[in-house]
Amino acid sequence: MFCKNFVSAAILAAVLIAPLSASADASGNPKAGKAVYENSCQICHGATGRGDGAAAAALNPKPMNFGDKVKMAKVTEAVMIKAITEGGAAVGASPNMAPFKETLSAQQIQDVAAYIRKTFVH
Numbered sequence: 718m719f720c721k722n723f724v725s726a727a728i729l730a731a732v733l734i735a736p737l738s739a740s741a742d743a744s745g746n747p748k749a750g751k752a753v754y755e756n757s758c759q760i761c762h763g764a765t766g767r768g769d770g771a772a773a774a775a776l777n778p779k780p781m782n783f784g785d786k787v788k789m790a791k792v793t794e795a796v797m798i799k800a801i802t803e804g805g806a807a808v809g810a811s812p813n814m815a816p817f818k819e820t821l822s823a824q825q826i827q828d829v830a831a832y833i834r835k836t837f838v839h
């Protein structure tokens with residue numbers, strides 16, 4: 718009886734813990750995010766994250782300057798993930814900030830967000 722309960726408790730614990738560790742894995746890896754940034758974001762946000770990429774000249778407003786402390790103070794982690802996933806319009810920013818949910822995985826979005834924070838936001 719004890720043994721059977723112990724086994725079900727262990728299974729239950731595994732089921733409960735699994736999603737927690739999965740979400741821990743989903744936290745961003747800035748190294749992996751570098752390639753995502755270069756492929757998908759740099760054209761607008763620029764090599765140094767200042768919003769001065771090749772495509773930025775034609776945009777108004779300009780892409781976010783990740784080095785702008787005042788502006789970035791309002792871009793919490795949740796807002797950043799939402800902006801990348803659903804696009805600028807979903808967070809009250811320009812619709813020229815495209816949604817990436819069709820082109821990037823949730824993990825890649827976490828990774829690129831971590832890369833931006835680590836590299837450009839100071």
Ligand code: HEC
Pocket residue numbers: 753754757758759760761762772776778779780781792796797800801805808809810811813814815817829830833
């Ligand atoms: C076509 C050009 C373009 C591309 C490509 C692009 N962005 Fe943007 N991004 C913008 C523009 C424009 C804004 C909005 C600036 C504003 O509204 O002031 C913006 C804003 C943002 C913001 C701030 C959102 C907020 O809350 O104000 C984040 C974060 C961001 N981009 C991340 C990314 C990431 C990560 C990628 C690559 C996966 C990317 N962007 C690709 C143009 C682009």
